[in-house]
Amino acid sequence: MRRMRGTALAAAAMAGVLALAGCAKDSGGGNSSNNTAASSGGSDCVTAQKPPAAPAAASSSTAAGEKIDGSKLKIGLAFDVGGRGDASFNDAAAAGTDKAKSDLGVTTVNESTASASEAESAKQQRLDQMASSGLNPIIAVGFAYATSVKAVAAKYPNTKFAIVDDDSITLPNVTPLVFAEEQGSFLAGVAAAYKSKSCHIGFVGGVNTPLIQKFEAGFLQGAKTVSSKVKIEDEYLTPAGDYSGFQDPPKGNAKAAAEIAKGADVIYHAAGASGKGVFDAAKSGNALAIGVDSDQYNQKTVAADKDIIITSMLKRVDVAVFSYIQAVAKGDLSGLPKRFDLKVDGVGYATSGGKVDDIKDVLDGYKAQIISGAITVSDKPQK
Numbered sequence: 001m002r003r004m005r006g007t008a009l010a011a012a013a014m015a016g017v018l019a020l021a022g023c024a025k026d027s028g029g030g031n032s033s034n035n036t037a038a039s040s041g042g043s044d045c046v047t048a049q050k051p052p053a054a055p056a057a058a059s060s061s062t063a064a065g066e067k068i069d070g071s072k073l074k075i076g077l078a079f080d081v082g083g084r085g086d087a088s089f090n091d092a093a094a095a096g097t098d099k100a101k102s103d104l105g106v107t108t109v110n111e112s113t114a115s116a117s118e119a120e121s122a123k124q125q126r127l128d129q130m131a132s133s134g135l136n137p138i139i140a141v142g143f144a145y146a147t148s149v150k151a152v153a154a155k156y157p158n159t160k161f162a163i164v165d166d167d168s169i170t171l172p173n174v175t176p177l178v179f180a181e182e183q184g185s186f187l188a189g190v191a192a193a194y195k196s197k198s199c200h201i202g203f204v205g206g207v208n209t210p211l212i213q214k215f216e217a218g219f220l221q222g223a224k225t226v227s228s229k230v231k232i233e234d235e236y237l238t239p240a241g242d243y244s245g246f247q248d249p250p251k252g253n254a255k256a257a258a259e260i261a262k263g264a265d266v267i268y269h270a271a272g273a274s275g276k277g278v279f280d281a282a283k284s285g286n287a288l289a290i291g292v293d294s295d296q297y298n299q300k301t302v303a304a305d306k307d308i309i310i311t312s313m314l315k316r317v318d319v320a321v322f323s324y325i326q327a328v329a330k331g332d333l334s335g336l337p338k339r340f341d342l343k344v345d346g347v348g349y350a351t352s353g354g355k356v357d358d359i360k361d362v363l364d365g366y367k368a369q370i371i372s373g374a375i376t377v378s379d380k381p382q383k
Contacts, residue, residue: 045199048226051365070104070329073137076112076130078123080142082247083113086273087299088292089246089317093141093164095294096321103322104329110135114144116244124148131156137328139321140164143211144243149174162324164317165211175333177320179340181211182218182379183370184313184347185268187363188290189222191311191349192266193230194359195288202233202259204252204278206245206271212236215270215292215313217381222366224382225375233259234383237274245274252277260285266310268292279305293317297352310355314348316340343371 077097079090090113100106110133112126127148130138137160140149146166153161153174160173167176192201203219205212216234223230235255238245245251252274256267260281268290269278275291282289283305291312296302302309320340327333340346349356349363356363369375 045227047228054364054368068329070106073106074108074135076110076135076138078140079113081114081116081243082273087301088272092294092317093321095318099322100325116247127152131159179315179346181214182377183342185215185218186222186377187349188268188313189219190226193223193227196266198265199229200231200263202264202267204255204269205236207238208236209240212270214379217378219268233264246272248274249277253281256281260287282308295350295352312350316346
């Protein structure tokens with residue numbers, strides 16, 4: 001979650017006004033549609049009219065039939081805290097390299113994982129070892145690698161680097177893979193308000209950084225767009241600089257349990273591996289939860305809690321990583337999106353388990369409004 005250039009970029013949507021148009025209270029004909037969507041819980045919470053139906057989506061085929069050979073690539077994948085198996089951010093990146101193996105014939109992927117308390121020198125050494133051993137390209141998963149990528153990429157100008165969740169590096173051999181997390185989180189906020197029986201929901205962020213604040217911002221705006229009555233608990237596990245918040249399930253459990261004790265019955269987390277604790281708390285407290293980054297309903301490491309996961313905010317790090325590897329293999333990086341947003345399916349929401357099927361038209365309606373620019377989602381929390 002934390003820390004994910006294309007002709008289809010939806011950055012033009014910034015021209016739109018901050019349209020909380022759907023937020024107008026519905027005292028008449030909208031009531032019946034709200035009751036229909038709220039049969040699973042949230043009719044008394046939703047005060048906004050149902051958004052217009054999304055236009056029929058034109059099917060998009062990306063390079064259909066084009067065969068790209070990646071067998072000569074030797075990839076370095078530097079994970080953030082939690083590594084493969086976190087059921088979230090890192091696993092999404094790993095899925096991208098796994099797809100490169102199956103679809104592009106990549107045979108070599110060297111993986112290494114950061115620890116929560118490691119010094120900057122350890123990150124730099126990890127990347128330096130990858131580059132000196134001939135791995136190319138090297139993908140750094142997370143903004144925490146920014147300083148090290150900048151230093152090591154300058155040392156190895158003939159090695160290609162990509163970094164997820166950071167676009168501050170201007171070196172010609174570094175490609176940023178960044179996302180519109182706030183857009184996907186807006187839809188998570190809509191879902192939470194619709195599914196809440198108490199009109200009381202919660203957010204648990206892993207580390208209080210500008211990146212995770214984007215998840216928070218979208219979630220708050222989405223919930224408030226559909227409900228003028230919703231109450232929102234809003235907490236972080238650790239302050240900026242303490243990355244243990246992404247790998248502390250007990251702390252995630254305690255924080256979510258406290259929000260549930262205050263009355264929240266749907267909790268959205270953006271906390272990496274700490275999300276396992278959030279899910280456990282939701283299950284114990286008879287609440288519901290919303291996952292992040294990967295489709296967490298289908299993640300084995302949180303399978304015991306899948307029955308309370310109603311959806312996940314998909315941050316398609318897998319798509320970005322695979323697209324980058326494919327572009328490197330093709331020898332052309334110019335087609336990559338500058339930002340992976342709703343318009344290019346860089347973010348979205350999961351439907352596994354069928355728990356949001358009854359409000360899919362609502363979620364798709366708001367998605368269409370964001371893509372068109374009728375709604376501009378802020379990346380700064382408005383409390």
